[in-house]
Amino acid sequence: MSRSSKSSVSGDVTAKSADSSESTAALAEAAQTDLKETGMKYTGPLSSIVGERVMSASGDLMLTTSLEVKRCVIGLYFTARWFPLAKSFRRKLMDWWDEASVNNPNLVIFACFMEDNLDHFLASAKHLPDGWFYLPWQRAGKSSVANWLSRKYRVASVPGLAFIEADTGATVLQDGVELVLQDPTGKSFRAQTLALDEAIPETDLFWPPAFKGDIARPYDKKRLCNHYIVLYFGSMESQACDTFEPVLRQMYDLLYLGPGVKMEVIYVNADPDVNVFTKKFCGQPWPALPHDSDLRLRIAQRFRVESLPRIVVLDYDYKVIQWDATAQILRDPNGEHFPWKYEVVNELTESVLDDLNFCQCVIWGTDGSVEEASQAEKTLLPLGQLYDDEEKTLGDWELKFMYIGKDRETRASLLRVLRINHQPDPFLFLLDLPSSRLYVYHGDLDRHSIEMFILDCFHGRVDFLNISGRHDKPVKSCRQL
Numbered sequence: 001m002s003r004s005s006k007s008s009v010s011g012d013v014t015a016k017s018a019d020s021s022e023s024t025a026a027l028a029e030a031a032q033t034d035l036k037e038t039g040m041k042y043t044g045p046l047s048s049i050v051g052e053r054v055m056s057a058s059g060d061l062m063l064t065t066s067l068e069v070k071r072c073v074i075g076l077y078f079t080a081r082w083f084p085l086a087k088s089f090r091r092k093l094m095d096w097w098d099e100a101s102v103n104n105p106n107l108v109i110f111a112c113f114m115e116d117n118l119d120h121f122l123a124s125a126k127h128l129p130d131g132w133f134y135l136p137w138q139r140a141g142k143s144s145v146a147n148w149l150s151r152k153y154r155v156a157s158v159p160g161l162a163f164i165e166a167d168t169g170a171t172v173l174q175d176g177v178e179l180v181l182q183d184p185t186g187k188s189f190r191a192q193t194l195a196l197d198e199a200i201p202e203t204d205l206f207w208p209p210a211f212k213g214d215i216a217r218p219y220d221k222k223r224l225c226n227h228y229i230v231l232y233f234g235s236m237e238s239q240a241c242d243t244f245e246p247v248l249r250q251m252y253d254l255l256y257l258g259p260g261v262k263m264e265v266i267y268v269n270a271d272p273d274v275n276v277f278t279k280k281f282c283g284q285p286w287p288a289l290p291h292d293s294d295l296r297l298r299i300a301q302r303f304r305v306e307s308l309p310r311i312v313v314l315d316y317d318y319k320v321i322q323w324d325a326t327a328q329i330l331r332d333p334n335g336e337h338f339p340w341k342y343e344v345v346n347e348l349t350e351s352v353l354d355d356l357n358f359c360q361c362v363i364w365g366t367d368g369s370v371e372e373a374s375q376a377e378k379t380l381l382p383l384g385q386l387y388d389d390e391e392k393t394l395g396d397w398e399l400k401f402m403y404i405g406k407d408r409e410t411r412a413s414l415l416r417v418l419r420i421n422h423q424p425d426p427f428l429f430l431l432d433l434p435s436s437r438l439y440v441y442h443g444d445l446d447r448h449s450i451e452m453f454i455l456d457c458f459h460g461r462v463d464f465l466n467i468s469g470r471h472d473k474p475v476k477s478c479r480q481l
Helices: 003-017 021-038 086-103 118-125 145-152 176-182 239-256 274-281 294-302 326-331 350-358 370-388 408-417 447-458
Strands: 053-056 061-063 073-079 107-113 160-165 171-173 228-234 263-269 310-314 320-322 345-347 360-365 399-404 427-432 437-440
Touching (some): 073 086, 086 107, 086 176, 160 176, 345 370, 350 399, 360 370, 360 408, 370 399, 370 447, 399 408
Antiparallel strands (some): 160 171
8 A cells, every 4th residue: 555545545534533523523422322331341243342333544433343354353553642652653553564464464453542632633543544443532541442452451551552353352462562663574473463273273293202213193183172282382402491391291291191171282392403303302291393384483473482481371262371371380380270360369470460560469578488478378369359259349440469479589679669668578568550559558467457458548548659750661570670
């Protein structure tokens, strides 16, 4: 698509939107009607994600159900005119989309404007290229569809870009901004949005050779039916994998051969040399992707594997349950809580950092001993179970419960970034990063007292520290805390 054609479309949007008060009223009414009548619980597959009405780049108000998006990948593009780099990234995204959409005709972009001002909203909408869509005008706020989507798909900053499946709403790729910046040609997009429910069943898998010198045996993929799939990304040359693999074997033996939950491990090797791969594979008890399989590289790109070992857990329908379950396996080597779909109390590690950015987190800092970590988990567990019940929610708060165990560096980093000095052990905070608030608890660490503290925080009966400016960037690493 040429830039001239995009300019003509932009002018059309201006004419239809800026000059027509009737169109503007329709936009506002459409969005508000969706929220009031349905509370963002829509009936259609795509409607349940973006709402019942969307705008085309040409300025037409459309029913979402009229869009042909079956088997499509949707890019939810979060932007705002007030952000200094919004304009430059929009141009990069448009250039990227020009390239990526050629080989990926099932790619659709939906713009989600985080704007308080209607004029700014209209000015931003007029620059969208033909083929894109955007959500109708709605003042930015916690109740807006755009804000709800940003929390649902864990988009912590503007500009933001998350790729999801149109049919299911499942996340395909969370950090789309990094993808666009690293691959402006869009060549890797197909690999990174790989449909696993098609790719894995269509690819040959092999058992390791029964003895040295033998050949690998074909794996009957019917065995994957009704099994959780554990993708193990590893390498013979990685010492971390050598340390991790015996723990994975222990869990595999217990679950694969046991009477309970059914699972299968599929080895995805990162060794460039086929002989090195074969040597490693001969000593493993699970099937693997062939070394010469194109899927081996594509699936590594799909999950952006940058360090080893890496564990990805899929459910029966090949949907991602855990993007990286390495830490869970080390903490739960017998697989008692596999597949770790949801834990109401978690140790503060890399695997739960997204919750810090988007939720209200009750954090118990222990003295590092096993006994106190166990006590923290035991005390917080009934509270986690209580607020896991949808009928017990506190307004728009999404409570998460965590404790800091033996990792003293995580504890020190948390206190340092919050500018809290000389905090004795144990301590308890309620950290609300979405609102830039920190509530410090002073009292007995028992279930009833902590529950009263949470309720007092929610109802504004507790003083808080304004941490705006202390930590304005999304948390992506425990060392970044």
